[in-house]
Amino acid sequence: MTKRFIYLTLIGLLGFPVFTNAQNHRRLELDNNWYFRQYDTKEWLQANVPGCVHTDLLANGKIEDPYYRTNERELQWIDKVAWEYKTNFEIDDFTYVKKQKRLTFYGLDTYADIFLNGHKLGHCDNMFRTWSYDVSDMLKKGRNELNIVFLSPTGQGLKEMEKYGLALPADNDQSVLGGMENKKVSVFTRKAPYNYGWDWGPRLVTSGIWRPVVLEAWNEVRIEDTYIHPLKVDSKLAQLNAEITLTAAHPQTADIEIRHGNRIVSQQSVPLKSGKNRIGLPIKIKHPKLWWCNGLGKPHLYTFDICVKTGAQTLDNKQVTTGLRTLRLVRKKDKAGETFYFELNGVPVFAKGANYIPNDAFLPRVSRSDYEKVIADATEANMNMLRIWGGGIYEDDYFYELCDRNGIMIWQDFMFACAMYPGNPEFLENVRQEAADNLIRLRNHPCIALWCGNNEIGVAWRHNSPGGWGWKQKYSTEEQERIFQAYQDIFHRILPEAVEKYTDDMAYWPSSPMSGPGESDFELLPGTSGDNHYWGVWHGKHRLEAFADNVGRFVSEYGFQSFPEFETVKKYTVPEDYNIESDVMASHQRSGIGNLRIKEYMSWYYRVPENFEQFLYMSQVLQAKAMDIAMRTHRRAMPYCMGSLLWQLNDCWPVASWSTTDYYHNWKAAHYAVREACKPVIVVPRKNGSQLELWVVNDRLKKVKGNCIIELQDFEGNVLNRIQADFSAEGNRSVLIDHIGSDRLLKNHPREKTLAVVTLRNGNKILDEHHVYFTEPKNLDLPAHPRITTRYNEKNGRKFLTVTTDKLACDVMFYSPGNTVRFSDNYIDLLPDRTYTIELFTDITDPEIKTRFIQ
Numbered sequence: 001m002t003k004r005f006i007y008l009t010l011i012g013l014l015g016f017p018v019f020t021n022a023q024n025h026r027r028l029e030l031d032n033n034w035y036f037r038q039y040d041t042k043e044w045l046q047a048n049v050p051g052c053v054h055t056d057l058l059a060n061g062k063i064e065d066p067y068y069r070t071n072e073r074e075l076q077w078i079d080k081v082a083w084e085y086k087t088n089f090e091i092d093d094f095t096y097v098k099k100q101k102r103l104t105f106y107g108l109d110t111y112a113d114i115f116l117n118g119h120k121l122g123h124c125d126n127m128f129r130t131w132s133y134d135v136s137d138m139l140k141k142g143r144n145e146l147n148i149v150f151l152s153p154t155g156q157g158l159k160e161m162e163k164y165g166l167a168l169p170a171d172n173d174q175s176v177l178g179g180m181e182n183k184k185v186s187v188f189t190r191k192a193p194y195n196y197g198w199d200w201g202p203r204l205v206t207s208g209i210w211r212p213v214v215l216e217a218w219n220e221v222r223i224e225d226t227y228i229h230p231l232k233v234d235s236k237l238a239q240l241n242a243e244i245t246l247t248a249a250h251p252q253t254a255d256i257e258i259r260h261g262n263r264i265v266s267q268q269s270v271p272l273k274s275g276k277n278r279i280g281l282p283i284k285i286k287h288p289k290l291w292w293c294n295g296l297g298k299p300h301l302y303t304f305d306i307c308v309k310t311g312a313q314t315l316d317n318k319q320v321t322t323g324l325r326t327l328r329l330v331r332k333k334d335k336a337g338e339t340f341y342f343e344l345n346g347v348p349v350f351a352k353g354a355n356y357i358p359n360d361a362f363l364p365r366v367s368r369s370d371y372e373k374v375i376a377d378a379t380e381a382n383m384n385m386l387r388i389w390g391g392g393i394y395e396d397d398y399f400y401e402l403c404d405r406n407g408i409m410i411w412q413d414f415m416f417a418c419a420m421y422p423g424n425p426e427f428l429e430n431v432r433q434e435a436a437d438n439l440i441r442l443r444n445h446p447c448i449a450l451w452c453g454n455n456e457i458g459v460a461w462r463h464n465s466p467g468g469w470g471w472k473q474k475y476s477t478e479e480q481e482r483i484f485q486a487y488q489d490i491f492h493r494i495l496p497e498a499v500e501k502y503t504d505d506m507a508y509w510p511s512s513p514m515s516g517p518g519e520s521d522f523e524l525l526p527g528t529s530g531d532n533h534y535w536g537v538w539h540g541k542h543r544l545e546a547f548a549d550n551v552g553r554f555v556s557e558y559g560f561q562s563f564p565e566f567e568t569v570k571k572y573t574v575p576e577d578y579n580i581e582s583d584v585m586a587s588h589q590r591s592g593i594g595n596l597r598i599k600e601y602m603s604w605y606y607r608v609p610e611n612f613e614q615f616l617y618m619s620q621v622l623q624a625k626a627m628d629i630a631m632r633t634h635r636r637a638m639p640y641c642m643g644s645l646l647w648q649l650n651d652c653w654p655v656a657s658w659s660t661t662d663y664y665h666n667w668k669a670a671h672y673a674v675r676e677a678c679k680p681v682i683v684v685p686r687k688n689g690s691q692l693e694l695w696v697v698n699d700r701l702k703k704v705k706g707n708c709i710i711e712l713q714d715f716e717g718n719v720l721n722r723i724q725a726d727f728s729a730e731g732n733r734s735v736l737i738d739h740i741g742s743d744r745l746l747k748n749h750p751r752e753k754t755l756a757v758v759t760l761r762n763g764n765k766i767l768d769e770h771h772v773y774f775t776e777p778k779n780l781d782l783p784a785h786p787r788i789t790t791r792y793n794e795k796n797g798r799k800f801l802t803v804t805t806d807k808l809a810c811d812v813m814f815y816s817p818g819n820t821v822r823f824s825d826n827y828i829d830l831l832p833d834r835t836y837t838i839e840l841f842t843d844i845t846d847p848e849i850k851t852r853f854i855q
């Protein structure tokens with residue numbers, strides 16, 4: 001393969017959250033003046049809140065960058081000891097005189113004892129919960145002290161495990177690296193599972209105040225929550241019920257008013273009792289602007305202002321933003337088995353997207369701009385769905401806001417993955433509370449399409465049937481029953497009950513993948529019902545072409561690894577590490593079979609480069625090929641298949657993994673390929689025996705017509721054959737438009753010297769272009785030295801490269817040291833005698849771009 005480098009620089013931006021005081025209410029975020037120390041030691045150091053111990057130690061120069069080389073290994077002591085955080089804050093008169101005062105911890109990681117002015121406020125044991133305390137009688141005028149002691153999460157985990165009296169399977173828990181032998185304690189603690197390591201993640205078990213700490217003070221009434229419950233929504237009318245939960249200091253009558261813009265959409269005078277009150281106010285909106293997903297329309301949002309008054313005095317107000325839509329999972333019997341698709345406003349939608357993991361091992365340092373980049377990565381790649389996978393976290397509010405605004409539907413897992421969990425009453429109660437907190441927090445987001453119990457636990461355990469991942473065989477029959485009972489309690493009782501209680505009939509799916517609830521809960525997949533994770537390619541060593549023989553009704557996972565680009569690798573290595581088997585590279589490759597698989601598959605399709613940098617590049621080209629085949633294959637199979645979510649969108653540190661964008665948000669080759677394969681209208685050439693079938697997939701709701709041109713070319717650009725077919729594809733369909741015998745197409749031209757350029761046109765508009773080769777890339781007789789020329793120009797403040805070549809150049813990569821430029825297109829085949837225009841997104845200046853150019 002030919003590779004060209006174009007050198008060009010990067011500037012990062014950080015976003016900061018902003019908090020304000022609402023009228024009549026005092027809201028103070030305690031994000032200042034924090035110190036921390038290892039518990040019971042003398043040295044207090046400055047801390048950031050929200051933050052965590054690892055990043056605080058790093059900021060104080062006490063540890064080296066955990067992501068650099070093998071530093072992670074030296075940091076395993078951090079989770080074995082306790083830590084203490086403290087701050088002091090002033091209570092002014094205005095706040096002090098308020099009758100009600102509450103301290104809320106939106107995220108404590110994880111076992112925490114909280115002390116206010118020396119009095120113990122409470123003990124916390126779940127990083128996914130919100131912990132609130134009435135501190136009305138405990139706050140002092142003037143200076144107050146807050147201390148939080150975090151117990152060792154692994155130490156507590158060990159105690160919980162002992163209490164339970166049974167070790168549980170948790171394959172991804174890297175306990176040995178953590179110095180804990182085979183004691184996999186992660187499952188006993190309600191903490192992000194990936195903290196303990198994963199097959200793409202480091203083992204960095206954090207502690208700290210990971211979400212804001214907020215002090216609120218008020219006198220009479222507080223709006224605790226408002227759920228805009230959609231009773232009936234269509235394009236003519238939206239009937240909603242605003243379900244408002246209020247706490248009142250004493251019995252009184254209040255006027256509640258709901259506005260949309262300047263218009264009052266509902267109001268009511270209500271008697272309030274002292275304590276908690278639940279009130280429902282109806283809202284009707286005629287001809288609502290519906291919320292649509294990316295590709296199908298605008299994701300319209302409605303903001304409602306809720307105001308509680310007495311006479312002219314506002315007691316409290318709150319704003320809620322939501323979208324009006326119906327979004328349901330449709331599972332109905334059909335000839336093949338049972339459907340599994342999402343229907344948005346009555347329209348069946350093919351879900352195109354990816355699985356999403358947390359953006360960092362250290363969650364508090366994920367900035368707003370990081371979230372914006374990740375969601376932009378999904379929307380720009382024409383995706384309409386992300387699956388928040390169950391080994392991470394229930395994401396930040398801002399993440400869901402961005403999905404609402406950008407039309408990205410969310411498949412939301414509860415945080416349970418690839419492990420069995422305990423079933424003691426305290427654990428189950430903790431899970432019930434966690435589900436309630438998160439369902440209440442997230443239920444107004446129109447983006448959420450489904451709640452799913454867990455990732456891969458059903459298929460791994462396979463109770464009452466042979467197979468699985470070999471876990472249950474290690475336990476006695478009684479133990480198996482005990483473990484399975486906990487599974488049933490969590491995923492078939494507590495979680496579905498919570499979804500039913502707190503949401504409007506939202507879809508709940510106990511485990512991903514599974515073919516269906518009931519008897520067949522743990523069927524092996526692919527099946528003719530339910531969702532499936534297809535890992536035959538990669539784990540099962542199936543050839544890439546096997547994606548076509550393993551299409552499920554909804555493919556919620558499949559993937560292929562690659563290395564990050566050299567610029568990223570350079571950030572965590574030194575030159576002596578430049579070998580994929582070096583200790584450092586191996587520690588940034590957490591899949592035991594990773595390097596082997598990449599090499600083996602590469603040897604099937606490509607010439608395997610000796611050179612390290614070229615190998616990294618080639619791994620990306622290989623991954624792009626795999627993801628292109630998979631996405632196009634799944635879409636072609638609609639409506640049998642109605643979803644394709646690749647594993648995985650992003651990384652939590654710089655690493656070799658299945659991601660299509662790396663830790664620094666650089667697009668890998670696969671992300672560009674997926675963007676193309678997720679376009680609304682695509683052509684899918686499919687080899688079927690000696691026939692080349694041509695399919696058109698149209699995700700738009702309107703019919704598309706045009707023609708499909710197949711040009712057989714040699715590598716110098718000579719057109720050897722040209723076939724044209726008209727096509728017409730109804731909306732939301734995949735149609736076979738033609739099939740061509742290879743004799744008719746290839747004639748007698750040698751396979752290794754030709755390619756077919758398949759273009760789908762509508763008038764002058766190119767809807768899609770795809771290249772078909774007739775042998776593996778490694779067998780192609782590619783021109784050794786294509787002459788690629790590049791020119792730079794600027795137009796209306798936008799920067800462009802124009803690129804030409806005299807001979808075919810495959811998978812051409814553009815890049816810039818320090819990744820200072822994003823390219824509108826990359827890893828492309830350059831065909832002779834065409835001009836390619838690539839836009840550069842960068843802050844660096846024109847002269848710099850020009851001087852950095854190397855051809």
Ligand code: BMA
Pocket residue numbers: 198199200417418455456533557647658
């Ligand atoms: C999937 C996921 C993850 C894992 C990935 C790659 O099945 O659910 O647990 O990281 O495979 O092995």
